Amino acid sequence: MKKLLRTSVTGVLIGCAFPVLAASTVDLTVKGLIVPSACMPSLSAETIDVGRVSVKDLNLDTRTQLTPVTLQMGIDCEASTLFALTATDNRTDSANSIIEYGIGKTSAGQRIGGYVMFLDQGVADSNSVRLIQSADNGATWNSYGADTGWQTNRWISIQEIGAPRVPVPAQNTQVALSVKPFILPAQGLTITEDTVIDGSVTVEVLYL
Template sequence: MNKSLAALALFLVAAHQGQAVAASSVELIVKGLITPSACTPTLSANGIVDHGKLSAKDLNQGTPTDLPAVTLQMNVNCDAQTLFGLNGNDNRASSAIVATGYGLGLIDNTQKIGTYHLELVNPVADNVAVIPLESNNGGQTWSAIDGEYWYSGNLAGFGGVSGGLYVPVPIQDLTTDLAVMTQIAPAQDLNLSNEVSLDGSATIEVKYL
């Protein structure tokens, strides 16, 4: 959340041999917004998706292997109705085998284990069904992602259509399913002679709009 409180202007004045000389000046403006309400996101199962033990021989050799989808419930509770979005920050971004997905870590610091995708399903805001939205420009414009992946690095929002455009709406209590679809890289591209841990990690952050 931006925390700046005021605008600041800097002016420079120079003097030469006792005569005042007006110098060029430039204005610096510091902007921001302090919201009176706060929002807290939570995930069921402590945000952990555990696929258990997988046998290397069950993985596809030449194509990625899709694991069963797992669904968590995500809630965002605010002190009052608040206009917000959600940022999905991939803590393993360099290891994703698909640029729009989230990474699962590396083997030997070089081999990408795989990718997982997120999908926002059946969101309900203050007891009313809403449309999951996505913005790839920081919230300037939005598109619907109902039935589609929420891409890594993009901002998610929840709302509807106003004036022919998709827009997020202020929300106090949001509930949505978060479907997690995991995909392991082709086995031929991985060193599976030892146990390999799936190491996906992402931070879902509330961004006030």
């Protein structure tokens, strides 16, 4: 986790009738954690190719849902480790929201569409686990449902089934990652030439 320490310098003259002075010192504590193990995320495929999509096949006034793809995502650590996952959209200029990742724009500057990612079926060290999410950088954790899209401002971790909703350490974790791409209504797109569908997301392991 990264924290920014901001300082400012200001001054004021204080008049006081009593010779009681506050201490002219302030303490700064520097904290952190060095973990003995590292974790490596992996995907069963690092590219999803939706193929060639004809403009004539697009819905005029509703989104065209392309074929969804489910990948296996692994998080393999050198030892049992507390971790969380975060997703960063590398195409934010064409994204619609924190849940719909971007896939680029037309030559006219119009958003082409996007995709939503879903996580499910967590298994850690051969045991089924539940997925949990945090919206406040790990301060609190809430349940994560299989129908909940992975938002860019959410941390994802795992918990034991039937146990308190807190992250648990694991060495080898597998999660199903479903990607559901779509194209926006054709009536809002100006496409007169081949237009590349170009989405990109980075998944990062955070150590808790």
